[in-house]
Amino acid sequence: MPELPEVETIVRSLSPSLTGKIPEQVVIRSKSVRVPIPTDLASRIVGKPIQLVRRRAKWPAIVFDTGCLWLHLGMTGQILIYSGVAPRAGTHDHMDIIFKDGSTLRFTDPRRFGVIAWTDGPESNPPTSTLGPEPLDTVFDAAMLKKQLERTGRPIKTAIMDGAVVAGVGNIYASEALFLAGIHPDTPANTLNSAQLGALANAIKAVLCAAIEAGGSTLKDYRTPDGKTGNAQGLHRVYSKAGDPCDVCATPIATANHSGRATFWCEHCQPRQCSGTLF
């Protein structure tokens, strides 16, 4: 469900409201989401004040001085905050954290692709395999992108969705960034020239920043912790617009699958590259 901008929006909303709160009770209603929910979670966090809320890739972390509670949202997960008593829990409400001030954090996820996990140490990394650079870090630029792509001939669309290449770019913003950079999604990753690498690094930053400014994209489920929808879906120029006229040249937006995920692009603004030499 959420990509980097949605998670960033959630973290920015949670941080001021959760920092300093002290969990009093943890209610776990499901054995697992995507992986088993740690059964000893209450013993780790009850009575311990929250230090801050931060993000790595698409993983929000609630940070305690002893470790991090990671709440990955998968496709359909939501983190909701109730200032008073929470409504009666539904089928998909997997965990509540009730704080000393009477407020409640609820983790809900119908499709159960999310993850609830604990790692020791406030600076620890998410419980996942190798994560690539954060695209909004200043160190992320054309040179770093080149280093991440030079050993793979996969289609560039597939490559930038790989979290080991760059963290946090999902299916929506992969198509949007390639459109902004004018690069065809089928282009082999290791054939991009330096101008294209620069354009793509900038386009990734630009689409993510614009989406954060707009509060994230709400396609269906995404909500901020106070229940608001995002507005970034209005910024989409190709995602989910198959057949619509390109807003630059009016060519109908094309669609195809890359590694099982829908891709959208403009054949005119993102011309397919000729392989080999001209002529």
Added chain:
DNA sequence: AGGAAAACCTGCGTGC
């Protein structure tokens, strides 16, 4: 060994 496809699970829209 790299890369594509399948798997995990539920809900919703579409078309017959």
Added chain:
DNA sequence: TGCACGCAGGTTTTCC
């Protein structure tokens, strides 16, 4: 109206 089918924002595992 109802049912079968396909598709969905992510990540890991399996298979080629």
